[in-house]
Amino acid sequence: MMEFGKRDIAILGLSLAFALVYTYCLQYGLYPSKPFIKGPVILLLALFAFLNTEGRTRLLLTLALILSSVGDIFLALPPSYFVHGLISFLIAHLFYIALFLRFRRPALTAKDGLVAAGLALYGIGLVAFLYPSLGPMTVPVCVYAAVLLGMGFTSSLSRFPLPLLFIGALIFISSDSGIAINKFIGAGEWLGYATWSTYVVAQYLITLSVVKYGKQ
Numbered sequence: 001m002m003e004f005g006k007r008d009i010a011i012l013g014l015s016l017a018f019a020l021v022y023t024y025c026l027q028y029g030l031y032p033s034k035p036f037i038k039g040p041v042i043l044l045l046a047l048f049a050f051l052n053t054e055g056r057t058r059l060l061l062t063l064a065l066i067l068s069s070v071g072d073i074f075l076a077l078p079p080s081y082f083v084h085g086l087i088s089f090l091i092a093h094l095f096y097i098a099l100f101l102r103f104r105r106p107a108l109t110a111k112d113g114l115v116a117a118g119l120a121l122y123g124i125g126l127v128a129f130l131y132p133s134l135g136p137m138t139v140p141v142c143v144y145a146a147v148l149l150g151m152g153f154t155s156s157l158s159r160f161p162l163p164l165l166f167i168g169a170l171i172f173i174s175s176d177s178g179i180a181i182n183k184f185i186g187a188g189e190w191l192g193y194a195t196w197s198t199y200v201v202a203q204y205l206i207t208l209s210v211v212k213y214g215k216q
Contacts, residue, residue, distance in 0.1 A: 008048060015044035019200050026192055035076040041200060043069040045207055052211045060099035061210050067092035068203065075179075082183065083140065089176070090144050093151040099210070100154035100165075108157070115156045119149045119173075126177055133184040141180065148176055155206075160213045168205025175199040 004012070019041045025034065046065035053061055071088030074081040123145050134141055155169035156162070178195035181187055 172202035
């Protein structure tokens, strides 16, 4: 059982408070203060990670979370900043991949092959579904999808507590899939609520899993 001090509880509580306020404000679309409500959610989680890890783990996890927060801010701005958000999250996933590979298991198993095949099939299916609507965004979306699925696969190879970490990575993939579907096809306001809530859950699961491993 992971134990948190008052400082950690305060940081996580404030992060969740911002997350709840932002969830409520989703109904209002774009508004001037939107980035200032959305950005602190994962930025505070980055502070929590920084204070509860050390060494290269601290560097990689904190940077992944900070870049995620930057991506959140870009996605809270007008649609012209979507690519900026995409790039921010792509780099964040690269830091996650580096972190997971740093703590990878010594040998691959048949189960790893099944995970890789499953993720590849999912990615191909998603891109095929989105393809008619992607237009000039086809290549960026395909590159991002490959990196995102790479993050999911490398999470399954790590020595961090499973299935906590892997579940978080899979939820992250589903959340980003929802964002892509809403962006390029459209699915209604409900999907915005679903992608935001699952995204926050995913980031928390990944972060808490890494912190838990570091405290063992």
